[in-house]
Amino acid sequence: MFNIYGPTKIEDKRKVWCEVTELALRLDLGKVVMAGDFNAILSVEDKRGGLRKPSKVAEDFMDFVTNCKVVDIIPKNGSFTWNNRRRDFRDIAERLDRFFVGEWWLLSHHSIYSTIEPQSGLDHYPISLNIGQDTEQHKNYFKFLSMWWQDPTLLSHIKSWWIESNVFFGSPSFKFTKRLQFIKRRLKDWNQTSFKNIFTEKARIEDELEAVNSLVMARGMTKVEFKAKKSLKNQYSEILRREELYWRDKEREHWVAEGDMNTKFSHASVKARKCANRICSIQDMNNS
Incomplete structure (x- = not known):
């Protein structure tokens, strides 16, 4: 785990990012966690007020995140962690404090999210990282239904969803996995409305x-x-x-x-097999 405080000068920022990248590459990148006040934003969406345009700092910061192969954990209850505490048009807010995690945390049945905590009187809001066992792993496996091919628009939908899902950062295998999960959710919603x-x-x-x-x-x-x-x-x-x-x-x-x-008989056989599998699971739990 890296606890990082980002300098204010761009030259010093680059120096810190290079040092952290060199250290991170020696470790198991998938299990890395980075936290702190990075004193930089990734995009204009991380800022409210003031000049809102892409900067060289944001580009360098994005390169750092990509090289370390970490994923930004967006807070579930807010957008900004720092505020200059001024009024009207002079008010500026940014997301300077954040957590990055390696892919392993997101691909190993962990529920992970960050939360912005109540302000402590400073200009920064504290943030926390919450990691737990993902209860969704016990859901039924996703199955592609043959009847979906009856709709001639299916392929065009999948193509558009694939383009729409190109928003994830990380290694090629991680991005591929997240895009497949994105399409799975879209297919489920489409099934409910179309079929x-x-x-x-x-x-x-x-x-x-x-x-x-x-x-x-x-x-x-x-x-x-x-x-x-x-x-x-x-x-x-x-x-x-x-x-x-x-x-x-x-x-x-x-x-x-x-x-x-x-x-x-066919319908009953499906239900009977499900029931048998459930009983076997219960017996295995009792034996263990």
Whole structure:
């Protein structure tokens, strides 16, 4: 762990950054933690008031961060850690105090964030780094669903998300991992809006079909009912195709072969396997 106080003169800043980089490169960079008042900002977003334009100091500071292969931990409850405590247009605030961590902390199931603490009477706000075990590691694994290929816009969405995700700093492997996680979140959101819940949609279509059939039985087939029934049948065929793909993805043993029907046995086998895995996990915990 490095505790750094950055000098005010640019020549002295560069000297400190070079010394820290040389020391850091001798260590396991992935587990490095850097903290302190760096007396520099990375971008104009780290400043409010005064001259807000890119500077040579910010460029050199970014080079230092890139060379050390560390990641900036942005505070979860604020944007600035220093204020000149003046009023009106003379007020200037900057994020000079920060934490940097190596990739290992972010890729090893750790929950990590920084917090700006209540001011102690000085012009700097204290900051704290919080590291804990990431509870999200116990969530189900992400699975790419075959039914998503039914949407012809999928590839264009993935391309745009890949471009949008190019905002992370660190080594190529770290950036690649974070970009994949970014696309995974986008896919989940897109699935909710584009495909919704296939079982809810299936029930809705069945209810609407039943209502149209009731009208046909009561007053005969009119042009309105004919168009409605044709549209609903097309929707129903599409939802059945998506459901078929959904269950094929779920069944690890691939018991549903090409052309086989969706059966209650297939659905039950998926649920039974999940239940068995849960029981085995509980038994393993008891044995340990």
